[in-house]
Amino acid sequence: MTASIRIGLLRLADSAPVLVAEHLGYFRRNGLDVSIRVEPSWSNIADGLAWNRLDAAVVFPPLAIMTALGRRGRPVALNPLMVLSKGGNTIVLRKSIMEAEPGGTPPRLAVVHPYSTHFLLLRRYLATKSETPDSFAQIVAMPPDTMLDALRDGGIDGFCAGPPWGAAAEHEGIGGIVAGSSSIWPGHVEKTLVTTRSWSVTNPSASELLINALRDAITFCNGIENRETLLRLLSAPIKEGGLALPAGATREILPGASNKDSMVFGGENAMALELMLDEMISLKWVNSVELSGLNFFEKQK
Numbered sequence: 001m002t003a004s005i006r007i008g009l010l011r012l013a014d015s016a017p018v019l020v021a022e023h024l025g026y027f028r029r030n031g032l033d034v035s036i037r038v039e040p041s042w043s044n045i046a047d048g049l050a051w052n053r054l055d056a057a058v059v060f061p062p063l064a065i066m067t068a069l070g071r072r073g074r075p076v077a078l079n080p081l082m083v084l085s086k087g088g089n090t091i092v093l094r095k096s097i098m099e100a101e102p103g104g105t106p107p108r109l110a111v112v113h114p115y116s117t118h119f120l121l122l123r124r125y126l127a128t129k130s131e132t133p134d135s136f137a138q139i140v141a142m143p144p145d146t147m148l149d150a151l152r153d154g155g156i157d158g159f160c161a162g163p164p165w166g167a168a169a170e171h172e173g174i175g176g177i178v179a180g181s182s183s184i185w186p187g188h189v190e191k192t193l194v195t196t197r198s199w200s201v202t203n204p205s206a207s208e209l210l211i212n213a214l215r216d217a218i219t220f221c222n223g224i225e226n227r228e229t230l231l232r233l234l235s236a237p238i239k240e241g242g243l244a245l246p247a248g249a250t251r252e253i254l255p256g257a258s259n260k261d262s263m264v265f266g267g268e269n270a271m272a273l274e275l276m277l278d279e280m281i282s283l284k285w286v287n288s289v290e291l292s293g294l295n296f297f298e299k300q301k
Contacts, residue, residue, distance in 0.1 A: 085267070
């Protein structure tokens, strides 16, 4: 019996396992009929889960948790299925900001969503520059694939985003990478695959099949010998099943690249999110009672 599922994702290289599982037939082999929805923003992903337009999504843990709690709209019961990637984010600044004297106009820096690992990473980075990181910069939110245009046009002075957008900014010469996941928060969980509880209940045996397919895809993505195939898929037009990512920048962040913030797919024991949850609590996004009642990602002792 075939189970149908609608999976939402953004134009990011760490969405690769889902594309590979579809392109190489891992989903079909496990009896899954998958419709991949390339969404324009993380808000669209959260709304899609909340309003039953999506059955699953590639998403970072803070947004998944806040969506489940209804902090940014309608609450929806979600099941965290597996970790798809760790790290890979970079912070980019335009050259004039990198060379500016301290004490001037606060730079305008973009993150992909207010409830994101990128916000937490950027805040950690700013804390190394100022005792008052919240006033050191103006932080705004925008979709990651629009950040290069905003940086180029002067709408922002820098950003924190997932791959390959930091490498792409350097390729174009419009900004430089000043820090990344590897230096700020090594090995942090980045993308997970979550499903709605309603889909899991309707398809009780399909979650394990989904995990099986994505594990095979992760193994493929981590294979250095598969880099060129993966690059062709990620840089292919969306209408051809790709994500239209810039090929040169994407090549630099695939597994096996010398880039210290290159992609790491999957991850052993990566559901241990204690530090991330503690930061969410310290920022008053959530409290420990809400997290324990949610029973979403368990804090490991």
